[in-house]
Amino acid sequence: MKAYVITVGNEILKGRTINTNAAHIGRVLTYAGYDVIRMVVVPDxxxxxxxxxxDGISRADLVVSTGGLGPTFDDKTVEGLAKALNLELELNQEAYSMVKGKYDRLGVELTRERVKMAYMPRGARPLPNxxxxxxxxxxxxxGKRIIALPGVPAEMEAILDEVLPQIRVPGRYYYEESVTIxxxxxxTFAPIVSELMRANAGSVYIKSHPRGIEISKPTLEIEVSASGSSEDEVKARVKEVIRRIMEEARRINNECC
Known part of the structure; x- marks a missing residue:
């Protein structure tokens, strides 16, 4: 199953805000059994x-967006989603009750801008915040699933946690482990990584992350990950490759020292 992540916001594009939301969503979806194939950032x-x-619907089974659900003029994600699917944008009564309840408890007037947050494409279901x-x-x-989440990280994470059981890919497991050498x-280590990738015929993915200075103080974090239908098998594959990596690292260090 493939997933596509969209971040909406001018503040991301101009570098004012770091896009931690996309990183969080990507990681959560990966562990939920998806292959995250693309992350895009678009303006308001x-x-x-x-x-x-x-684009997301044409490429993936699940599309998750973050940002642009608020009350201001530049919060346009829901309107854009409705237009993308040629659906009418309408006041969702369940969403309206959620929004109204929040402001009623505060004793605050329900203005047009606040009601705006209850408009959704026809057929959509609101996710409690x-x-x-x-x-x-x-x-x-x-046949595709689309989820639009707020841009405030705490809100995005809370809603995603709640909806996760509904979108998790059944019978699909992901595991990763890292080792530092x-x-x-x-x-120097690149040929070994390539050989281990060939030997495992795509059943694992190995990525080296330099953490030091290549020539004077080399330090590598080697990440090994795998997905499959058996949790035990996936873990075993990763751990076996980690064992081989450590074995090769010791050999190289012994040869040069």
Missing amino acids: DIDEIVWAFR PVGTAPGVYLEYS RGIMES
């Missing part, structure tokens, strides 16, 4: 948002 612009949703005000949006369309340059 209807046409760009429409493009992103259409236990942290903030704007509900998330859940929609199934042509010192005194070996990445360029």
